[in-house]
Amino acid sequence: MGILPDQYDKYVRFFKFMMKYWNSDVFTFPDGGVPSSDKADASAEFDHTPEELTEDLKKMGPTYVKLGQLLSTRPDLLPPQFMEALATLQDDVDEVDYKIIEEIFKDEVGMRISKAYKFFDPKPMASASIGQVHKAIMHSGETVAVKIQRPGIRKRFIEDLDTLMDISEKAESVSEVARNFGVHNVIEELRYILLKELDYTLEAQNLITLKENLKDFKLLFIPAPIMDYCSSRVLTMEFVEGGKITKVSPLKLMDLDLVPLVDDLIKGYLKQIIIDGIAHADPHPGNVYLTPENKIALMDAGMVARFSNEMQETVLKLIIGLSNYDSRRVSELLLSISEYDEQKVDVALFKKNIERKIQESENQKAKDLQTGRILIEINQMAAKQNIHIPVDLNILGKILLNLDQIVAYLTPDYDMQQTMKKYVQKLMQKKMKEDLKPSNFMELFLEMKDLTENLPFRINKFSENLANNKIRVKVDTIDEDKFTGAFQKVANRITAGLIIAALIIGAAMLVQIPSSFTVFGYPAFAFVLFIIAALIGMYLLYQILFKDANKGK
Template sequence: MSLLPENLERYQKFLSFMLKYWNSDLLNETTSHAMEEETARNFSDYEQTPEELVEDLKKMGPTYVKLGQLLSTRPDLLPDRYLQALASLQDDLPPIPYEEVEEIVEHEIGTKISKAFNSFDEEPLASASIGQVHKAELRSGKTVAVKVQRPGIRKKFLDDLNTLEEVAALAVKHTQVGKQYGFKDVLSELKRIMLQELDYLREANNLINLGTNLKEYRRLIVPQPIPDYTTSKVLTMEYVKGTKITSVNPLKKTETDYTPLVDELVEAYLKQIVADGFVHADPHPGNIHLLENDKIALIDLGMVAKFSRKMQEHLLRLLLALSKNDGEEIADILLDMSERQLDASEKEFRRQISIMVEDSRNTTAKDMQTGKLLIQMNRSAAKNGIHLPVDVNILGKILLNMDQIIAFLAPEYDLREAVKNYMKKLMQNKMVKELAPEELFSVLLESKNLIGHLPERVNKITENLANNDFKIVIDAIDEKRFTDGFQKVANRITLGLIIAAMIIGAAMLMSVPSAFMIFGYPGLAIIFFLLAAMGGIYLSYTILFRDE
C-alpha cells in the first residue's frame, strides 16, 4: 500500500470510519454471528443505529454510498434492520455550480446550450452522487430532464475503489474474516456496478428496453431518452412531474384507492423478473415517483439485473411456492439453485425454512415480510453451508423495496395473492404461446425426425444384440485410478520385502570374514545396510508426504 500525499486524505477518511466501527458491537456481532438469527440480541443493543451507519456512509462519499447499497444484498454480513436501512440508502450531495454544468453539456453535445434548448434551469431538480438533473425545454417545445455527470467523478470512484481494494487485499491475506466473507468479491461487484452507472449511454438503452417491455401497462411510465442529446456523460430524457412515492399527502392517500395502481406495479415487476429477465434493480422510493395523473414513473435505470432463462424458471417456481406458503417446496427450489459445502445441513435448512414460512403466513403489506423473508432464507442457507446464487439476494432487495412502497400506498394489500394470480395468468399465456402454429410446426418437425430415424436405430440395436455386441457403459468409478492404486500398494509391499531381505542379508554377512572393511565391519554388509536405510527413508517419505 503506497501512502502517497494525494492518497492520505482517502486513507485518513477510511481509517476514521474503521476506528469508529472496528470495536463496535455491530462489527463484533457481524463477524462472529452474522449468519445467526437475531433473536439473541435486541436491535437497540448495538452502539450504532442503522440510521447512524447510513449517515456515516453518506459522509464518506458517493463510493461508500454505493458500497452500502451493495451490502444491502448481503444478509450473511449484516442484521436485517441494517439491510433494510442500507437498501433505501440514497445520496443527496451539494449541486454542481451551473458554470460547470454548462461547460459539460456544451462539450458533450457539441453545441451551445442556448442553441440546443429554449430554456435550461440553472437550479437542479435533484443532486446525487454521480450527477444532477436539470429541467430544460428543447427547441421543439418538448420539456426534458437533463442528467449531467459530476466532473471528475469517475476518477474519484476509481481512487476510492483502489483504496478499498488495497485494504481488502490485506484483510483477505491476514484475517480469517476477510477470507470468509469474500471482501474482494464484494468490491469486484461494486466496481462492475459503478462503471455501468457511470455510462449514461448504457442507462439510455436500459430506459428504451424497459419502456418496450412495460408498454402494455398504461399506469406506468418509463421516461424515454432523447438520443441526439445523450452521451456517456449527459442523459436527456422525457420530463415527468411527480413526487417521491413515499411523500404522497396523507389526505390524498385516504381519499384515493391505490390498489389498482399497486396491482399494475406488482405485475410489472413480476413480468420483469420471470418473463423478461431484465429488471429495474433499484426500486427504492426515490426512484419510483407518483405523477399528478396518478400514474407511476420508474426512473434512474443505472442499475439493472439480468436473469438467465434458467434462473427465470427457478425464480418463477420460487415466487409461486412463496405465494402458496409451501415451505417444503421453497426449500426444494432453493436447494436446486444452490451449491453445497461438504458439511452442509440440508435437514436443518429445511426445518428453518418451514418455520419462517409458517411464521409469515397471513401477513399483509404493512408487515413488509416478503423481501425480509427471502433475506432470512439466504442467511439460513449460509449458516447451513448452502450457497445460494446472488440472483436470490437481488430478488430479496427488489422485494424489500417493493414491500416498502406497497405498504405505503396500500397497507392491507396481499402481495402473495397478487403473485399467485399473476403466475396463473403467466402460465395460461405460456400455454397459449406453445399452441401457436409456429410452435406446433417445430414440434411436428422434431417428431418427423424422430420417426424417420427410429427404424434405423432399432435395426442397429437388434443387430448388436444378435451379434452379442451390445454393451452398456457404466461410469461409476475411475478404473485407471483404481488399478493404479492397487499397483502402488503392490509396489510398496515389494519394495518393503526387498528392504527387509537386504537387512537380513547384511546381518548374515556380518559374521562372514572379509578383506573389504568399512568402519571396521565387513564392507558388503555395510553397503547393504546403507541401501536398505535409504530405501526405507524413501518409502517412508513417499507414504507420509506424497501419497493422496
Template sequence: MSILPENLQRYQKFLSFMLKYWNSDLLNQTASNAMEEETARSFSDYEQSPEELVEDLKQMGPTYIKLGQLLSTRPDLLPDRYLEALASLQDDLPIIPYNEVQEIVETEIGTKISKAFNTFEEEPLASASIGQVHLAELRSGKKVAVKVQRPGIRKKFLDDLNTLEEMAALAVKHTEVGKQYAFDDVLGELRRIMLQELDYLREANNLVTLGTNLKTYRKLIVPQPIPDYTTSRVLTMEYVKGKKITSVSPLRKTEEDYTPLVDELIEAYLKQIVSDGFVHADPHPGNIHLLENDQIALMDLGMVAKFSKQMQEYLLRLLLNLSKNDGEEIANILLDMSEHTEKANIKEFRRHISIMVEDSRNSTAQDMQTGKLLIQMNRSAAINGIHLPVDVNILGKILLNMDQIIAFLAPEYDLREAVRVHMTKLMQSKMRKELAPEELFSILLESKKLAEHLPERINKITERLANNDLTFHVDAIDEKRLTDGFQKVANRITLGLIIASMIIGASMLMSVPSTFSIFGYPGLAILFFLLAAVAGIYLSYTILFKDE
C-alpha cells in the same frame, strides 16, 4: 495485491471508518437483527448518531455514498432514524456548479446549450452520488430532464472499488466470515453494477427496453430517452412531474384507494422477473414516483438485473411456493439452484427454511416480510455451507423495496395472494408464448435432427451388441478403495492368526526343558510371547488411531 504509497490515503480512510464502526453497538445490533437472533435487543441510542454516520459516508466519497443509499432501503437491518438519515444521501448532496455542468453538456452533445435547448434551468431538480438532474426544454417545446454525470466520478469509483476489493481479498484469505459470505464475489458484483450505472448510453437502452416490455400497463410510465441529446455522460429523457411515492400526504392516502395501482405495479414486476428476464433492480422509493394523474413512473434504470431462462423457471417456482407458504418445496428449489459441498448442513438448512416460512405466514404488506424472508434464507444458506446464486439476493432486494412501497400505499395489501393470482396468469401467458409458431418450429427442427441421426445411432448400438463389443461406463463406488479395504481386512486377519499361533506355540514350549532361559523360563517361549505382545500392541494402535 500490493499496497502502494500513493494509495495510502485511501487505505487510511477506509481503516479509520472500519475501526470506528467495527465494534460499535449499531453494527452488532444490525448483525443480530439480520438473523433475528435472540440476542437482538430493541434499538436505542448508539454511540454514533444517524447524522454522524451520514457525514462519515459523505467524507468517504461517492462509492460509500452509494453503499449508504443501498443501506437506506434496508428496514430489516437499521432503525428508522438511521434509515431516514441515510435516505438524505439520495437527494441532499453537494451540487455540481453550473459552469461545470454547462461544460460537460456542451462537450458531450457537441453544441452550445443555448442552441440545443430553449431553456436550461441552472438549479438542479435533484443531486445524486453519480450525477444531477436539470430541467430543460427542447427546441420543439418538449420538456426534458437532463442527467449530467459528476466530473471525475469514474476514477473515484474505481479507486474506491480497488481498495474495497483488496480488503475483501484479505478478509477471504484470513477470516472464516470472509470465506463464508464470499466478500470478493460481492465486491466483484458491486463493480459490475457501478460500471453499468456510470454508462448513460446503457441506461438509455434500458429505458427503451423496459418501456417496451411494460407498454401494456396503462398506470405505469417509463420516461424515454432523447437519443440525439444522450451520451455516456449525459442522459436526456422525457420529463415527468411527480414526487417520491413515500412523499404522498396522509390526507391523500385516505382519499384515494391505491390498491389497483399497487396491484398493477406488482404484476408488472412479476412479469419482469419470470417472463422478460429484464428487471428494474433498484425500485427504492426514490426511484418510484407518483404522478399527478395517479400513474407511477419508474425512474433510474442504471441498475437492472438479467435472469436466464433457467433462472426464470427457478424464480417462478420459488415465488409460487412462497405464495403457498410451502417451506419444504422452497428448500428443494433453493437446493436445486445452489452449489454446495459434502460438508453442507442440508438438514439444518431445510429446518431453518421451514421455520422462517411458518413464522412469516399470514403477514401483510405492513409487516414487510417477503423480501426480508428471502434475504434471511440467503444468510441461512451461507451459514450452512450452501452457495445460492446472486439472483436470489437480487430478488430479495427487489421484493424488500416493493414491501416498503406497498406498506406505504396499501398497508393491508396481501402480497402473497397477489403473487399467486398474477403468477397463474403469467404462467398461462408463458405457455402460450412457448406454443407460438416460431417456438414450435424450433422444437420441430430439434425433432428432425433426432429423427435423422436416430437410425444411425441404433445401428451402431446393435452392431456392437452383435459383436459383443458394447461396454458401459458406470460412475459408482471407488473400486480401488474398496479392494484396498478388503486387502487390509485380510492382512489384519492373517496377522491376528499369526499372533495367536505364536502365543499358543509359546505356551506349548513352556513345558519343554531348555538350557536357554530368560527370567527362569524357557528362552524360546519367552521370545515368542514378547514378539506376539509387540505385534498385538501395534495392531491395536493402528486399528484405534489410524484406520479411517
C-alpha cells in the same frame, strides 16, 4: 497492484474503517432473523447504529456511498435496519459550477446548452455523487430533466475501485471470514454496477426497454429519453411532475382509488422479473413518484436487475411455492440453485428452518404477509449456514420488500399475496405460450431430425457390439455378481421373447401351407408351435408377476 504514494490516503481511510467495523456485530448479527422494525429498539442490539455506519461511509467518499447502497441489497451481510438506512444513503455534495456544466454538455452533445434548449435552469434540482439534474424546456415546449455527470468522477471511481479490488483480494487470501462473505465478489459486483451506471447511454436504453415492456400498464409511467441530447455523460429525459409516493398527504390518498394503482405496480414488477428478465432494481419510496395524472412513475433506471431464463422459472416456482406454503418445494428449489459444501452444511437443519419460517407466515393474516421480508429472512438463514444463494434472489427480496413498504403506505388492507398468486398463474400460462413459439418448435424439430438420422446407425452399432460381445457395463459400489446375474436374467428374457416371436411368426406362415395332419382344422405343426409359444409366454408372465414381485418386497 502495489501501494502507490497517491493511494496511501485511500488505504489509510479504508483500514481505519475496517478496524472499526471488522469485529462489529453489525456484520455478524447472531440469529439470522429480521429484528423488530422499530429502529430505536433494533439498533440498541448492535455496538454501532445505522446512522453511524451511513455517516462513516459518507466521509469515505462517493465510491463508498455506492458500496453502502449495494450493501442495502445484501440481506446476507447486514441486518434489515442497516439495509434500510443504507438504501436512502446519499452524498452531501456541492453542486457543480454552471460554467463547467456548459463545457461538459458541449463536449458530449456537440452544441451549446442555449442552442439545445429554450430554457435551462442553472440551479440544479438535485445533486448526487455521480451527477446533478437540471430542469429544462425544449424548443418544442416539452419540459425535460437533464442529468449531467460530475467532472472527474469516472477517474475517481475507477481509482477507488482498483484499491478496493486489491484489498478485497488480499483479505480473502488471509481471512476465512472474508472468504465466507465473498468480499471480493461484493467489490467485483460493485465495480460492474458502477461502470454501468457511469455510462448514461446504458441508462437511456434501460428507460426505453422498461417503457416498452410496461406499455400495457396504463397506470405506470417510465420517462422516455430524448436520444438526440444523450451521451455517456449527459441524459435528457421526460420531466416527471409530482412527488415521492410516500410523501403524498393522507387527505389526497383518501380521494384516490389506490387499488388499481397498486395492482399495476405489483403486476408490472412481476412481469418485469418473470417474463421480461429485466427489472427496475431499486423501487425504494424515493424512486417511486405519484404524478398529477395519478400514475406511478418509476425513477432512476441507472441500475436494473437482469434474470436469466432459468432464474425466471425459478422465481416463478418459488413464488408459487411460497403462496402455497410448500416448504419442501421452497427448500429444494433454493438448494438446487445455491452453492454449498455438502460435507459441511447441515441440509436437514436448513430445511427445518425453512419449514418453520413458512409455517409462521401461514399463521399470519393475509394483509400482514410480506413475501419480500420472508425471502430476506430465508437469505439470512442460508448465509448463516454457509449456503450461498444467488445474488438474484437477494435483489428480488429487496425489490419485493420495497414494494411491501409502498403497498403498506398506500393501502394497508391490500392483500398483496393474493394478487401475486393470481397474477403469477397468468404469467405461467403466458410463459408456456411463449415456449410454444415457432423458433422453439424449429429447434425441437432439428433435434428430432438429428435423432432420426442417427438412430438407425446407433442401433446397428449397438446390436453389432452386442453380437460381438463388445458391450461393457461399468458400475461402481454394487455387487458385481448380483448385477451380472440380474443382467443375465434380462438377457434370457429378451432371448425368450425373441423365440416366442419367432415361433408365432413361423406358425403363422405354416398355417398358409396345406397339410394332411390337422388339429382343430389347423396344420398340426403350426398348432404345436403356437402351443409352445403360449406355454413359454405364460411361464414368463408368471415369473414377472409373481417371482419378481416377491423379490421386490
